[in-house]
Each structure stands twice: as C-alpha cells, then as structure tokens.
Amino acid sequence: MKTEMENNEKKVLEYELFGLKFKNPVWTASGCFSYGLEVARLYDISQLGCVVIKGLSLKPRKGNPPERIVETPAGMLNSIGLQNPGVEKFAEEILPELKKYDTKIFANVFGEDEEEYLAVAEFLDKTDGVHGLELNVSCPNVKKGGIAFGSDPETLYNLVSKMRKLTKKPLLVKLSPNVTNILDTADACVEAGADGLVLINTLLGMAIDVEKEEPILATKTGGLSGPAILPVAVRMIYQVYEKYGSEVPIIGVGGITTTQDALQHILAGAVAVQIGTANFYDPYAPLKIIEGLKSHVLKKEYEHYLRLVGKAHKLKIK
Amino acid sequence: MALDIKCEIVENRFISGITWLLRLKAPEIAKEAKPASFVMIRGVEDYQYDPLLRRAFAIADIDGDDILIFYDVYGKGTKAITEKKAGETISVLGALGNNFFPEDYDHYVLVGGGIGFAGLSLLMKDLKQKGKSFTAIYGVRRKEQLSMLDWIKENGFENDVIIYTEDGSYGKKGLVTEDLEKIATKHHNTMLAVCGPHGMMKAVANLAKEIDIPCYVSLESRMACGFGICIGCVVKDTEKDSYVRVCYEGPVFDASKIEL
Ligand SMILES: Cc1cc2nc3c(=O)[nH]c(=O)nc-3n(C[C@H](O)[C@H](O)[C@H](O)COP(=O)(O)OP(=O)(O)OC[C@H]3O[C@@H](n4cnc5c(N)ncnc54)[C@H](O)[C@@H]3O)c2cc1C
Ligand SMILES: Cc1cc2nc3c(=O)[nH]c(=O)nc-3n(C[C@H](O)[C@H](O)[C@H](O)COP(=O)(O)O)c2cc1C
Ligand code: FES
Numbered sequence: 035m036k037t038e039m040e041n042n043e044k045k046v047l048e049y050e051l052f053g054l055k056f057k058n059p060v061w062t063a064s065g066c067f068s069y070g071l072e073v074a075r076l077y078d079i080s081q082l083g084c085v086v087i088k089g090l091s092l093k094p095r096k097g098n099p100p101e102r103i104v105e106t107p108a109g110m111l112n113s114i115g116l117q118n119p120g121v122e123k124f125a126e127e128i129l130p131e132l133k134k135y136d137t138k139i140f141a142n143v144f145g146e147d148e149e150e151y152l153a154v155a156e157f158l159d160k161t162d163g164v165h166g167l168e169l170n171v172s173c174p175n176v177k178k179g180g181i182a183f184g185s186d187p188e189t190l191y192n193l194v195s196k197m198r199k200l201t202k203k204p205l206l207v208k209l210s211p212n213v214t215n216i217l218d219t220a221d222a223c224v225e226a227g228a229d230g231l232v233l234i235n236t237l238l239g240m241a242i243d244v245e246k247e248e249p250i251l252a253t254k255t256g257g258l259s260g261p262a263i264l265p266v267a268v269r270m271i272y273q274v275y276e277k278y279g280s281e282v283p284i285i286g287v288g289g290i291t292t293t294q295d296a297l298q299h300i301l302a303g304a305v306a307v308q309i310g311t312a313n314f315y316d317p318y319a320p321l322k323i324i325e326g327l328k329s330h331v332l333k334k335e336y337e338h339y340l341r342l343v344g345k346a347h348k349l350k351i352k
Numbered sequence: 353m354a355l356d357i358k359c360e361i362v363e364n365r366f367i368s369g370i371t372w373l374l375r376l377k378a379p380e381i382a383k384e385a386k387p388a389s390f391v392m393i394r395g396v397e398d399y400q401y402d403p404l405l406r407r408a409f410a411i412a413d414i415d416g417d418d419i420l421i422f423y424d425v426y427g428k429g430t431k432a433i434t435e436k437k438a439g440e441t442i443s444v445l446g447a448l449g450n451n452f453f454p455e456d457y458d459h460y461v462l463v464g465g466g467i468g469f470a471g472l473s474l475l476m477k478d479l480k481q482k483g484k485s486f487t488a489i490y491g492v493r494r495k496e497q498l499s500m501l502d503w504i505k506e507n508g509f510e511n512d513v514i515i516y517t518e519d520g521s522y523g524k525k526g527l528v529t530e531d532l533e534k535i536a537t538k539h540h541n542t543m544l545a546v547c548g549p550h551g552m553m554k555a556v557a558n559l560a561k562e563i564d565i566p567c568y569v570s571l572e573s574r575m576a577c578g579f580g581i582c583i584g585c586v587v588k589d590t591e592k593d594s595y596v597r598v599c600y601e602g603p604v605f606d607a608s609k610i611e612l
Contacts, residue, residue, distance in 0.1 A: 096595060
C-alpha cells in the first residue's frame, strides 16, 4: 500500500515531452549551472528533470573582461560574454563525465553568425548524450551590425528553419524579452518548426558606480536576472500560451526561487521550469522546488502536475 | 565537498574600525577548511531578496567546531550580517576554493593588508603547528584598523607578526613593502603569501618579481555563487590567455601567472 502511494507520488511529476521521458519539470538554466559537474559536488544532479548547460559556440570564447557581475535590487546583472571551451572540447572533456548522471542534458547553442550557429547544431546533433538543443538568440549578430538574432523575426525565422533541417533532436528556442512584442518572435520560431519555446532570457540593464562615476560592468550593460524579473517572465509566458495553448510547449525561466514562483510559471502556461540565478544564492533551490511541486500537487489532489499547466487562463486542458 | 548549512551563530560583535567578528558553529566546514578556504554567507532570511547574493569571507581561524570570520562592513550584505544575534542561525556555504598555498617552501613571508590579514591568519597558524619557519607582516592605515591585533595576542603570535601603520600610530611607520626586500631575501627557498587590497598585492607582486622570489596571492573578486557555476569572478590567466574563476581555480594564484 505504502509503496503504491510512493509510486504515485513519484509519478505526479513525471512526463513525456519531445519523445523524451523527464523525471520532473524542474530544469536548471543555461549559464547558471556551468556544465553541471561543479554542482555534482554538492548534490546528486540525477535528481533534476534536465540540465541545460552553459552556452556553446564552435570556437572557444574567452568571454568579457571583469567586472562581469553586479548585484542589483532583488537581482543581478551579468556580462559573462559567453565564455566557453567550444563545442568539441566540451564533447571530449566534459560530456563523458556529465553523461554519467541519470538526467536529460540540453545544450545551449549560439554563434556570432548563422554559419557558426549551424555548425554547432550540426555537431551536437551527432553528439551522443546531448538530448536536445536550446537555441540562445540573445547574442548580437556580428554580420548584421550587432542586432541580436532574437529581436528580428525574419533573421530568427531563417536561422531556426535552417537549424530545423539539420537536427532531429528536440529544438527549443530561448526568446529574448528585449523586444516590443514577444509574439512576433514566438510566431517566427513556431513557423520555422521549433519544438518548443523557452521564455525568458535576461533583460538588458545597467548599474553605475556613483563614486567612480562610471558603469560597473566592463561592457557597460548586462543581462538582468533573479527575483526582479519574475513578473516579466510570467506575463510573457501567459501571452504566448494564450495564443498557442498546449500546442507549443513552453519552458519557463526567469526569477524562480521558490515553489510558488515555479507555480506561477506553470499556471501561466509553462510545462517545465528552469532555475537560474537562484542556484547562486540557494544552491539547493531546484531540489526544494521538486519536493515543493510534488507536495502542492498532492495537497491540491491533482492526479498530475500537468493539470496545472496554463490553468490561470481558465482554459480546459486536454 | 562543499555544503550549504544553517550555522548557529556563537558570537557576532563589533571589534574596531569597521570590522566585526563572527564565530559560527560549523563542524563540517571546520573539518574541511584549509588556509585560504572561504565561505559564502547570506545574512538575510531565505524569503528576503535584497541583498540577494551571498558575500565571500575567508575562514580566519578554526577553533574546534567553530570557524571565525573577520568582516569589514561596507554595504547591505555585510550590514545585514551585523544584525544577526548569537543563538540565531545564518546560511553558510563552504568550505570553498580549490587551490591553496604551496607547502614545499622552507620559509614563508606572509603579507596581509587590512582585513586581508584574515586571509592569512589560518596559514600562519598552520605553519606554526607544522613547525615551519615564517615571518608575518600586517599593515593598515591607522591603529583602529588593526582589528586582528587581539586575535594575534590571544593566539600567541605577538612575536611572529611585524605591524605597520601608515600614520605610525602603532608598530612601525610605513607600508608593508617598507622592509620587504630585506625580509624576503633573508632565508633560502622563501615564498611570499599575500592577501589584501589590490594595489598592495600588485606592489608586493612587482617587488617579488624584481627580487625573483615566488609570490602567491589570495584574491578577491565580485562573486555571485562562489562555487564555480556563474563564471563571474574571473581573473586573467596570462599563461593560458584565458579567464579563470577566482572561486574555483583559486582563490590562491601564482602572481606571475595572472593579470593583477
Ligand atoms: C575569497 C574572498 C574572501 C574574502 N574575505 C574577506 C574577509 O575575510 N573579510 C572581509 O571583510 N572581506 C572579505 N572579502 C570581501 C567581501 O566579500 C566584501 O567586502 C563584501 O562582499 C562586501 O559586501 P557588502 O555587502 O559590504 O558591499 P556591497 O557594496 O553591498 O556589495 C555589492 C556587491 O559587490 C561585491 N563586493 C563588494 N566589494 C567586494 C570586495 N572587496 N570583494 C569581493 N566582492 C565585493 C559584494 O559581494 C556584492 O556582490 C572577501 C572576498 C572574497 C572574494
Ligand atoms: C551568469 C549568467 C549566465 C548566463 N548565461 C547564459 C547562457 O550562456 N545562455 C543562455 O541562453 N542564457 C544564459 N543566462 C540566462 C539564464 O539562463 C536565464 O534565462 C536568466 O538568468 C533568467 O532566469 P533567472 O532569473 O532564474 O536567472 C545566463 C544568466 C546568468 C545570470
Ligand atoms: S563566483 Fe560564480 S564562478 Fe566564481
């Protein structure tokens, strides 16, 4: 009797998406978990639904000079500059270790131009142990005068459709919130054949040192993350879900520290959530949220957490 | 293996200048800590988001199950810690850092500037326990900033530490570099261990280069996580021409191999 109950308890968070079986809907966000191995020294990362690794480019990237981070009210700015060892070195040196953990691994993909994006995706498509791709389109497009890929629907459409042809692995696009209308870029990705959308990346911001009378970050501006951006993420998820419903899976990210925060994302329409900045100040946050979601679903007497997805819209979910 | 623990505060009191002393019951961390190990502390409740990030502090001493931290109070993170009372708990992540001072030298010259001395005090204790030969230098601007003076006396290091104040209000008058060349070249197979303000570390590292003596610095930098996952705390590794994490590849570095 008890084991049956325990089994049911476990099952309330299990789900299948993009043909993959996830243990639970709690993922870790790219750039906020390195490549997972540092955290594996703190706890068993097999408990996570999915690990989205730090962004990978084709060639190694040095990243930006310091200062790279600054604390802001209920948040932080970062301008890491996508420092990474390059996709080949990742596959050779890091992935074999990471693969040992029983969780899903999604790779965050980016490039300075379309060719680089596609080359990374092509490489990862053939890389065993990487279950899916998350396209980071918040980077400046060098060939287009530095306008971010993610802010121009046409550029985005071209990129995503070309990438779609390159890979059969689940292809998610992580949208930038630094746009006038999130539906424009969301539409472009859906039309181009993306399997799902990840909302949201960081918001562009700046902090100034009033003693030195200059911006604190070496790059002047940086991406805002943390609790401060929670309502922005929830609103954007709500907007996209309102249009597409359960047709287009949404992965929510932005400002989640607690189970309550994660529930807001889910009720707005996210089928899974990613934990980012919270890992820095509360390393066990993802584990607490897994437990918290389970208790919430049981307390509310739902047979499965999927019942909650998009519920704030008062729509009937299939 | 680092742990995130709610530690009981044994003592949290003002010492002098802007420095406070925090004594925490942290047996797991005490067991793992090495000289230059540090912890990340969050002085507010879990549901409070401003200040958001933890603050980094060196483990200045280990006393049985307790760890001691000497902290200077500047902004909202450190102010929040001062409001915590003995008997309450506080969130501590540690012991952190993966690279420490080399152990194979015959003589050590420790150079601590201001609160940076708290980054060397555990090394000093360790050297003494191992019967190794060392000289320690502790420099500040004014007498009130000698916040570790009582600790030095209570722990019997009075004769091991040369004290400098810039204004001459205590000990010798001048900067830590004043007699450093003489001190550092006195013994064979000597290394310098340095922790303090950026300008001071740079000055000592430059001198070390001139007189060709190995120099190891325990660095500070803005940290969001302290355990390697944000890549925010970097310093330039001039050998590899890449950025390395102070919290993970450090906090101790060979000064000749990084951009100070
Ligand atoms: C490995 C390491 C060991 C340290 N050991 C000690 C110690 O033993 N005693 C001590 O008093 N201080 C130590 N520091 C410095 C200490 O972390 C900062 O003084 C403290 O973070 C300032 O926080 P605040 O809330 O007072 O300032 P705020 O101005 O509110 O800080 C804003 C942000 O800037 C960061 N920041 C500001 N100044 C520094 C600095 N000097 N170094 C790193 N980050 C900074 C903060 O962490 C925070 O994220 C250490 C730093 C590091 C990296
Ligand atoms: C230090 C840092 C590095 C990040 N690096 C990446 C990255 O490489 N690729 C990416 O798509 N997003 C990156 N992000 C954005 C996060 O994945 C996430 O979308 C954002 O931080 C919002 O979530 P949060 O509020 O939970 O942190 C980074 C965020 C931070 C704070
Ligand atoms: S502080 Fe996050 S990597 Fe060092």
